[in-house]
Amino acid sequence: MKINRWIPASISILATCLWAYWGIIENFHEGWYLPTLAENLGLMFVQYLSPMLVFILLTIVSNVRAKIGAFLHFGAALFSAWFFRGGSGGTVMLVASLFSILGALYWFSGTRKNRTILLLALILPLSTAAAFGIAPLLRVLDRSRDVDLSAQYIPTDDFALLWAPSGPGWPKTGENWHAAARVCRYLNADGTQIESTGSNIWRLPEVEEAVLSMRCRGKACGGSWDDANGKAAYDHLPDKDMPLWDIYSPVIYWWTSSEVDGESAYMIAYDGRVWPRKKSTAQTYLGFRCVRDAVE
Secondary structure, three states, rough: OOOHHHHHHHHHHHHHHHHHHHHHHHHHHHHOOOOOOOHHHHHHHHOHHHHHHHHHHEEEEEEEOOHHHHHHHHHHHHHHHHHHHOOHHHHHHHHHHHHHHHHHHOOOOOOOOHHHHHHHHHHHHHHHHHHHHHHHHHHOOOOOOOOOOOOOEOOOOOOOOEEEOOOOOOOOOOOHHHHHHHHHHHOOOOOOOEOOOOOOOOOOOOOOHHHHEEEEEEEEEOOOOOOOOOOOOOOOOOOOOOOOOOOOOOOOEEEEEEEEOEEEEEEEEEEOEEEEEEEEOOOOEEOOEEEOOOOO
């Protein structure tokens, strides 16, 4: 039985383009925080675009040497099952099944290579990455490289907050909601040390306070919070820059004090979007910045 080579090749190229889209979007959303261009490019290709590059390689090898490509796909299925073993069963099954099905299809696809497939396997994913990467690349390059890590006074029409300086009240690593709230309670007056007894000077910001405080290139974003629907809106979208965010930190989300229920609380991203998250969630990119009421 022979299968038309275009059947597995089309699936491979589509999967590669999807990885290219996901990788380049995630790269400029949660990546691109290192101090040099070379380091950021390295992170982009190693962490975010490597699945795309692997799929390109597998597609090319499978088109030139179908049996070798089939074996590589079976190997990739086993590796993905091991790599995603700690994730959901659905993710493991989906990725492993995709590689297995492609391996079987390439095994029965014959030996004749197709130059058009080779070209499309290269051009379409790279074009996808370029097309969806241009706008976010320009956005991150427009950020100021000067970072002020001191406490920041941020006034709005309704309130004024002092945001904690870099340190225990504004760390570069993530914490769960309970740990973040505790740090704020025990933070000393100038926000530089954790005291042995809680002073309750600092706290996590409420979700509305965080939304209204968002800035882009130093200007207020005109944020508003719809509590009934749990949605934030802005006149123009915030970005990961001063005076609130550290562009050299992997943290892209902050906890707020606003609880959704007993198990979840709202978090806010540097681009202003708001989601509920389980309070027990502890990830490197989910951090916090303590606030205190202030007057100018």
